[in-house]
Amino acid sequence: MAQLYDRVALIGLGLIAGSLFHAMKRAGLAGEVVGYARSAETRDVAREIGLCDRIVDSAAEAVEGADLVILCVPVGAMGAVAAEIAPHLKQGALVSDVGSTKGAVIEAVAPHLPDGVHFIPAHPLAGTEQSGPRSGFAELFDNRWCLLTPLDGTDPEVLERYKELWRQMGSNVDEMDAPHHDLVLAVTSHTPHLIAYTMVGVADDLGRVTDSEVVQYSAAGFRDFTRIAASDPTMWRDVFLANKDATLEILGRFTEELFALQRAIRTGDGEHLHDYFTRTRAIRRGIIEAGQDTDVPNFGRNAK
Ligand SMILES: NC(=O)c1ccc[n+]([C@@H]2O[C@H](COP(=O)([O-])OP(=O)(O)OC[C@H]3O[C@@H](n4cnc5c(N)ncnc54)[C@H](O)[C@@H]3O)[C@@H](O)[C@H]2O)c1
Ligand SMILES: O=C(O)C(=O)C[C@]1(C(=O)O)C=C[C@@H](O)C=C1
Structure with missing residues (x-):
């Protein structure tokens, strides 16, 4: 498969970053993947297990020369990380994130990004209860949805390339607005x-x-x-x-x-209970009859 980005930076090295690294490598989508996490202990583990091609000791160094930067930290840390990397981003670079919420992340990140840097928020609907640098795996995104919440005026070519990255990592891709x-x-x-x-x-x-x-x-x-x-x-x-x-x-x-x-x-209103449970059972059966794998929610929409 074709390489889509020469250099990718992953900030925060846990379940999602680890899975991104393995999924990108599985499909040959990135040249070099550089990683950074705040704690020295996490960076040491990442070096030991070969998570990322190179682990560096600052967020600034990680994003230096990167074509794609993906923020993989808890949503409450996104704003501070964006402020830290902003002066070091390459012109034309794409910044994205994998946060589980989108409105607050956009509000926290967008104001820090300089002109000439693209921003496309993303959320892979895939995860486990595990966390930390040892928990990622290449198959995490297979047959799962990744929801993108592009802002007005997003460059269509930059968006299409980024969608292709998620598709090549195994995901179905859809767009939604943040609210x-x-x-x-x-x-x-x-x-x-x-x-x-x-x-x-x-x-x-x-x-x-x-x-x-x-x-x-x-x-x-x-x-x-x-x-x-x-x-x-x-x-x-x-x-x-x-x-x-x-x-x-x-x-x-x-x-x-x-x-x-x-x-x-x-x-003792058995009728209310029975009616309620009948309604919820019909919903589950409807999903199965429609041929939708309940492991892969699609909210009644089609992948683009
Ligand atoms: N776990 C899931 O099921 C899941 C699924 C989809 C999206 N997400 C989202 O993905 C993001 C990462 O989640 P995860 O499950 O990979 O978490 P995780 O706890 O496994 O990893 C988070 C990493 O971020 C690092 N970190 C925290 N604060 C930092 C900072 N200020 N600077 C640099 N590094 C920092 C931590 O040390 C850790 O390495 C979150 O925003 C989460 O909402 C999680
Ligand atoms: O399977 C799990 O462990 C999950 O909870 C994953 C799950 C989810 O709710 O489906 C959790 C949070 C994410 O933002 C995306 C996926």
Whole structure:
């Protein structure tokens, strides 16, 4: 496959940066990949395991001469990193990010970028509960969506090349505006994570009363909750602080529905419970009948 970028810089060396490195190398998409992370310990691990072609000791050095710079840090750190690299970016370079929220990242990053540098925010809808430099793998993005939220006036050629990078890394690519992205992700990812964190917290409180029963007898559904609730605390703290409005909107709706179900249980309203569960079952069956792999949500849209 054809090389798309001569030099790529990855800032932040965790699950997503590691997966980007391996996926780019698998398909021969980048000449040299240079990496930087804030902690010396992470940089040492990256050198030891051969994560990136070259690991450097400053963000400025990492972006020097890079054609593509991808910010792979928690969303709350994006603004500070953008400010740090801005004076060292090459004219014509493309800056992107992989943050799980888009509105707040655009607000934090865009003002720092100099004229003549392109910016295309991105969000791969792919991840695991693992984090850190050892957790990445080349297949992470295979058959997953990557949502781009280009700003007005984005250069079409720069955009098309960047889309091609994600396609060659195995992803389906779609575009959305940032507010829509943040609302959709509040429904499909952010609020579900908060519910998992809460449910595991509740079980942990109970576990203290009933010893190890919660762990010993946990069913598959609860085990899935514990996997999600093991996700990186810094990343998720930042996601909720950054996507505050959309998450609170969805959480408000969730709480209303939960109270209605709670009331139905208390008053013995079996019809309400049955109708509700029938509706949600139909949604799942509809998704399967439409031939959509539920592992690959596409929000009813087609890849471009
Ligand atoms: N984990 C997922 O499931 C997932 C999926 C899609 C997108 N994302 C997004 O991707 C980004 C990275 O997530 P991850 O899962 O790879 O996290 P991670 O914790 O595995 O890695 C983050 C890396 O950033 C480094 N870092 C933190 N602050 C920094 C700073 N100021 N300067 C330089 N390096 C810094 C950390 O040391 C670490 O190496 C986040 O914005 C997250 O929202 C995560
Ligand atoms: O499978 C998981 O571990 C994930 O939670 C991955 C997941 C998601 O919610 O789907 C988490 C956050 C991201 O921004 C994208 C993907």
